[in-house]
Amino acid sequence: MNRNLIRQKSFEKFGLPIRRLTDPMFAADQLPYTCSAAVLMSLQPILVTMSKNEAGRFDYSVPASTMLSEVPAAAACFAVRAPRSD
Numbered sequence: 001m002n003r004n005l006i007r008q009k010s011f012e013k014f015g016l017p018i019r020r021l022t023d024p025m026f027a028a029d030q031l032p033y034t035c036s037a038a039v040l041m042s043l044q045p046i047l048v049t050m051s052k053n054e055a056g057r058f059d060y061s062v063p064a065s066t067m068l069s070e071v072p073a074a075a076a077c078f079a080v081r082a083p084r085s086d
Helices: 001-012 026-048 062-081
Strands: none
Touching: none
């Protein structure tokens, strides 16, 4: 049996989508956004490690910091997805 067909069947068994090169994420106009996301996500663990003090602890509240970054992100998502009244 074809290797790709086996992979496709295993993905379908769990209800997972199969990414194809024709997906919008791989379109040429999305390339800067996809690359930016990859770079920023790769930098996250480095920046978190660099924000620790000499004792290896954080000088700030991690839950508060997370909330302060996630709330604007959620608001931006809702603003982009809000229905327009044209």
